[in-house]
Amino acid sequence: MTLSIKDLPQEDLFGPGNAGCRGCGAAIAGRQAMKALGPRTIVSIPASCMATLSGSNQRTAWQVPFYHTLFEIAPAVAAGIRAALDAQGIRDVNVVSWAGDAGTADIGFQSLSGAAERNDAIIHVCYDNEMYMNTNGQTGSQTPLYAITSNQRKGKQTCKKDMLAIMLAHGIGYAASASISHPLDLIAKLKKAAARRSFSYVHILTPCYRGWGIPTDQSVAVARKAVECGLWELYEVEDGVRRRTYEPSFIPVAEYLAPQGRFKNLTADKIQEMQDAVNRYYHREEGKA
Amino acid sequence: MSVMLLTGSEAAAYAAKLARIEVLSYYPITPAFPAMERISKFIEDGELNTEFVRVECDHSALAAALGAALAGSRTFTVSNSQGLLYMTEVMYHVAGLRQPIVMAVANRALSAPHSRFPEHGDAISQDASGWIQLFCENNQEILDTTLQAFKIAETCRLPVMVNYEGYIQSHTQEEVDVPEQKAVDALIPFNRIAALDVNNPQGINTVTGPEFYMDYKYHQNEAMEGALKVIPQVAREFAQVFGRDWQGLVEGYRMEDARHAVVAMGSLVSDARIVVDALRNEGRQVGLVKIRSFRPFPAAALRSMLSAVDMVTVLDKNIIFGAGGALGNDTKAALYGYRSLPVKSYICGLGGRSVGTREIRQMIDLAENRVEQRRDYEWFGL
Numbered sequence: 001m002t003l004s005i006k007d008l009p010q011e012d013l014f015g016p017g018n019a020g021c022r023g024c025g026a027a028i029a030g031r032q033a034m035k036a037l038g039p040r041t042i043v044s045i046p047a048s049c050m051a052t053l054s055g056s057n058q059r060t061a062w063q064v065p066f067y068h069t070l071f072e073i074a075p076a077v078a079a080g081i082r083a084a085l086d087a088q089g090i091r092d093v094n095v096v097s098w099a100g101d102a103g104t105a106d107i108g109f110q111s112l113s114g115a116a117e118r119n120d121a122i123i124h125v126c127y128d129n130e131m132y133m134n135t136n137g138q139t140g141s142q143t144p145l146y147a148i149t150s151n152q153r154k155g156k157q158t159c160k161k162d163m164l165a166i167m168l169a170h171g172i173g174y175a176a177s178a179s180i181s182h183p184l185d186l187i188a189k190l191k192k193a194a195a196r197r198s199f200s201y202v203h204i205l206t207p208c209y210r211g212w213g214i215p216t217d218q219s220v221a222v223a224r225k226a227v228e229c230g231l232w233e234l235y236e237v238e239d240g241v242r243r244r245t246y247e248p249s250f251i252p253v254a255e256y257l258a259p260q261g262r263f264k265n266l267t268a269d270k271i272q273e274m275q276d277a278v279n280r281y282y283h284r285e286e287g288k289a
Numbered sequence: 290m291s292v293m294l295l296t297g298s299e300a301a302a303y304a305a306k307l308a309r310i311e312v313l314s315y316y317p318i319t320p321a322f323p324a325m326e327r328i329s330k331f332i333e334d335g336e337l338n339t340e341f342v343r344v345e346c347d348h349s350a351l352a353a354a355l356g357a358a359l360a361g362s363r364t365f366t367v368s369n370s371q372g373l374l375y376m377t378e379v380m381y382h383v384a385g386l387r388q389p390i391v392m393a394v395a396n397r398a399l400s401a402p403h404s405r406f407p408e409h410g411d412a413i414s415q416d417a418s419g420w421i422q423l424f425c426e427n428n429q430e431i432l433d434t435t436l437q438a439f440k441i442a443e444t445c446r447l448p449v450m451v452n453y454e455g456y457i458q459s460h461t462q463e464e465v466d467v468p469e470q471k472a473v474d475a476l477i478p479f480n481r482i483a484a485l486d487v488n489n490p491q492g493i494n495t496v497t498g499p500e501f502y503m504d505y506k507y508h509q510n511e512a513m514e515g516a517l518k519v520i521p522q523v524a525r526e527f528a529q530v531f532g533r534d535w536q537g538l539v540e541g542y543r544m545e546d547a548r549h550a551v552v553a554m555g556s557l558v559s560d561a562r563i564v565v566d567a568l569r570n571e572g573r574q575v576g577l578v579k580i581r582s583f584r585p586f587p588a589a590a591l592r593s594m595l596s597a598v599d600m601v602t603v604l605d606k607n608i609i610f611g612a613g614g615a616l617g618n619d620t621k622a623a624l625y626g627y628r629s630l631p632v633k634s635y636i637c638g639l640g641g642r643s644v645g646t647r648e649i650r651q652m653i654d655l656a657e658n659r660v661e662q663r664r665d666y667e668w669f670g671l
Contacts, residue, residue, distance in 0.1 A: 040487045044356065057501055060492030065485040067359060067493040070382055073352035076344060080314060080356025080364075081485060083340035087311035087362050093487055111352065114345030 003188045008035045011063075018061035020053040023216035025206030025223065026100070026127045027053060028180045033098075033125060033204075035183075036190035039064055041094040044078050046103035047071040049134045049208075050127060071107050074099045075115035078122040094194050098125045101142035102132050104203075105163050116170040116199050123193045123200045126163060129208035131262075137211040146270060147262045149211075155265055167201040168237055174200040176236035176245075180207075181224035185234055185245050192238065205232050213261015225256040230278040253278055295465040297458035300428040301367065301393040301451065302327035303465075304435030306337050307473040308391075310365040312357035314342040316350045318372040319405050320455035321395040325367050347372035351379040351390070358388035359493065361483025363439065366390065369455060370397035370411045377415065380448075384419025385509060386484070386494060389442030392420075393435060394452045395459040396555070396606075398640040406641020407454035409555060412583070413607040413615045419509060421449040421516050422584040426558035428453075428463040433533055434581075436473060440523045443480040445516045452583075454606075456641070457556045472530055513585045520582050538587035540579040541594045543569055547576030550595055551653060552620055553604040554580040557644060561604070564649045575653060580616060588623035595624065601632045602656040604649065605666075608636050613666035633659075634666040642670055 013034035020027035026049055034041070042065045045051040051068040054061050069077045074097035082095045097115075099108050104126035112124055131149050132138040139149040141161040148155050167175050174193055178186035186204060193200035205226055207219045214222050226232035227248055234246040253275045257263045279285070295303065301324045305313070313332070315325045331337035340362075342353040350366055357364045368376060373394060383390055396412055398404040412422055421441060425431045431453045438449040453459060484493055497505065521537025528534035543565050544550065553561050558579045568575040578594045580587070595601060601624075605614025612618060617634025624632065633656040638644035652669050 042360070042485050042487060052496055055492040055495035057495060057498055060490075060495060062492060063490060065487060065490045065493070067356075067485055068495060070352070070378055073349060073355075073379065076342075076349035076352035077356035077359075079342050079344070079349075080312060080353035080358075081360045082356075083312045083314075083342050083353065084357035084360035084362035084364075084483075087338075087340045087357075088360075110345060111349045114349055117345070118343060120342075 003184045005184065008187065009038070013039060013063040014061060016061065017059065018053045019056065020049070021209065021216070023209050023219040024049070024053065025129060025180050025208055025219045026050045028219065029127045029186070029204045029206045030098070032180065032183045032186050033190050034064070036187040037094050037096065037194055040092055041096060042081055043067070043096045043098055044069050044074045044081065045098045046074040046108055047134070048100035048103050050098060050100060052134060071103060073111050074103055074108060075122065075124055076111040079115045079118065079120040082121050095122045096125060097122060098127065100134070101126060101128045101130060102140050105141045105161055113170065116167055116172050116201065119172065119199045121197045121199065123190070123202065126203045127206045128203060129206050129211055130160070131211045133208045133211045146266055148265060149262070164201070164203055172201060173198045174236070174238055176202050177232065177234055178202055178204045179223045179227050179232055179234060180204065181220050181227055182234060182246060189236055192236070211262065213264070214259060218259070222256070222260065225251065229253045229256040230282055231256060231274070250282070250284065292464050292466050294462045295428055296323065296460055296462050297428045297431045297453045298324035298395065298460065299327050300432040300465050301435050301453070302331065303467055304432045305365045306331050307468065307470060308363065308365070308436060308439045308477060309474070310339050311362035312340045312342065312354065312364045313366070314344055314350045314353040314357070314364070315367045316344055316347045316372060318347065318369055320397060320459045321367045321369045321372070321393070323459065324393055324395065347375040348379060351376040351383065354390050355379060355383050355386070355388055358390050359386070359483070359485045361481045361486070363479065364390050365392070367393045367395070369395045370399055373411045374399065374414060377418070380415055380418040380420060383448045385505070387446040387509065387512065388448060389446055390448045391435065391438045391442055392448070392450050394450050395455045396452050397455040404640040405455070407457050408639045408641065409452070409607040410639070412450065412452045413609065415450065416584060416615060419447070419513065420584065421445070421447050421513070421582070422452060423449065423582055424452045424554040424580065425458070426556060426579065428458065428461070428465050429533065430535055431458065432465055432467065433527060433531070433535060436477065437523045437527055440477045441516065441519055444519050444523070445512050447512050447516060452555065454556045468531055476526065476530055516585050517587060535581060538582040539590045539594055540581060542577040542579065544576035544578065544594060546574055548574040548599045549653065549657065550576050550578050550598045550601050551604065551649070552578045552580060552601060552616060554583060554616060555606065557604050557606065557638070557649065560644070560646050561649050563646050564653065567650070568653070583616070586619050586623070591620065591623050592627055595628065598630065600630055600656065602653055603632060603634045604652065605634060605636050606638045608639060617666055635669040636666060637669040644670065
């Protein structure tokens with residue numbers, strides 16, 4: 001896949017006028033994704049930052065149909081939209097449910113699992129800021145180990161639930177991770193998902209400056225460090241074949257963790273623990289940064 | 290037309306088929322599931338060209354139906370009791386978005402304690418949800434009302450629940466006249482409005498501030514009030530084509546010169562007709578008012594029915610704890626300020642406790658013989 005920035009459409013189908021915070025990772029992801037999905041797309045978004053920043057009263061930041069759903073139901077709504085389009089013989093429209101980590105992995109998980117198991121022809125995108133940012137940043141299942149949240153001041157004591165593994169366990173044809181720091185990779189993956197007539201899952205890391213305790217101009221840079229240190233692996237699984245889509249440079253995990261306010265309590269041994277975990281995962285020599 | 294022996298579930302299923310529903314979504318629950326299975330069989334047998342979304346729960350069933358309705362398809366679902374409660378969040382959402390989904394509801398008692406038997410508590414729990422709620426007294430009315438529901442829903446841009454009681458109606462066979470497809474097509478032509486349309490992109494349900502929210506609610510309520518006109522109009526149109534007149538909002542039975550009116554809805558109505566006939570034969574001036582539309586509540590039509598009676602007995606197959614029966618309360622509210630007359634309200638038949646002609650007669654006798662009420666409502670059949 002040799003996608004070039006020159007191949008991308010000029011127009012922004014999501015973005016201008018959105019009410020996101022400065023440096024909002026979710027809004028950046030939306031803008032990038034729409035470069036792949038195009039104007040013949042219907043988007044359902046459950047209660048989340050993305051739904052809130054997408055429009056208010058009589059304004060919308062989307063140039064495509066956008067429906068702000070209840071919290072638990074974006075994938076089920078998308079399944080219904082697909083059924084209605086099929087019933088009316090409309091075949092050339094992408095149906096996307098676009099949820100945060102809560103609307104995907106927690107409160108929205110049941111309807112997501114249902115749509116995946118039925119192999120409904122929709123794309124589910126999880127934009128993951130790793131905590132419940134629309135309600136001030138509480139812990140959720142996508143919050144990583146040790147991260148400080150607004151209701152766990154000492155940091156989370158359990159691991160992030162591996163949503164890609166869970167979604168792959170449904171036997172779906174396409175699943176991928178992505179990061180706003182690697183837009184061409186993200187766009188290529190969504191293009192692949194859109195070309196299929198089956199359920200696809202794309203999980204995008206979207207830093208949030210407030211929750212993560214980073215400067216507003218560092219969202220993309222921090223996302224890049226997550227990828228480069230190996231903690232956020234970019235890969236896809238297409239019809240059972242797994243492929244890493246970007247080889248990280250393996251900067252020390254400390255370079256990713258230390259600048260973030262949510263990890264300010266991390267001691268050297270905990271950082272080493274995470275470095276060791278990355279080393280083991282990528283089969284790198286112990287101790288090598 | 291052909292006369293078939295159908296259960297209430299089958300009557301609802303035949304109506305969905307005749308309405309040519311485009312999307313079906315449901316999650317199985319007792320006693321509603323035979324209606325679901327019958328429609329799925331129509332689809333599997335190739336008799337009905339409908340997309341079926343086999344969801345993983347009741348909440349998603351209505352969510353998928355909502356997505357389909359927003360994308361412009363005629364959409365149907367079936368549920369009851371716990372399923373309906375689980376859907377509640379989506380119920381309000383559907384109504385607020387003004388989507389014309391039709392739902393058949395095989396009324397069943399709510400847990401706890403666990404019960405799978407009939408009463409109206411599940412429907413009553415949705416009384417403020419913004420759904421039109423119609424109640425049926427027999428299987429013919431289930432079929433006819435379900436057909437009418439699509440017309441009402443698509444005219445008012447409001448969702449409609451068609452209520453019939455579990456087992457008493459859902460599982461009991463009666464003769465049902467099944468209309469010809471062509472006549473149904475003429476009565477309910479497709480009136481497609483796709484809110485989600487790539488050729489006309491719109492933002493649906495954006496965050497709404499105090500400057501707009503209340504106005505949306507006003508218009509939603511106006512639509513509900515407007516249904517008070519649409520429901521009888523559709524009943525008339527239906528009667529002109531098919532010869533069966535279900536009267537719309539309320540129906541008076543032997544109310545001419547009646548001194549004592551019984552107010553009821555659902556399966557109780559059929560039995561109450563028999564009781565009223567028997568009492569009339571004995572020379573007692575008793576009549577029956579059937580509530581067909583529970584929401585919107587036909588206060589004016591009911592008042593007009595009750596304009597000359599001396600007393601009213603309301604039969605409620607539901608209980609709003611600490612407040613009484615829903616129908617009794619609404620009846621009193623409708624009369625308040627217009628007429629001062631005793632309204633006796635009986636809570637009966639909860640969780641499948643049998644209420645037949647004998648019990649209805651007992652309640653009428655009790656109401657006439659007990660001048661002083663112990664409280665605003667009474668329990669019958671404990």
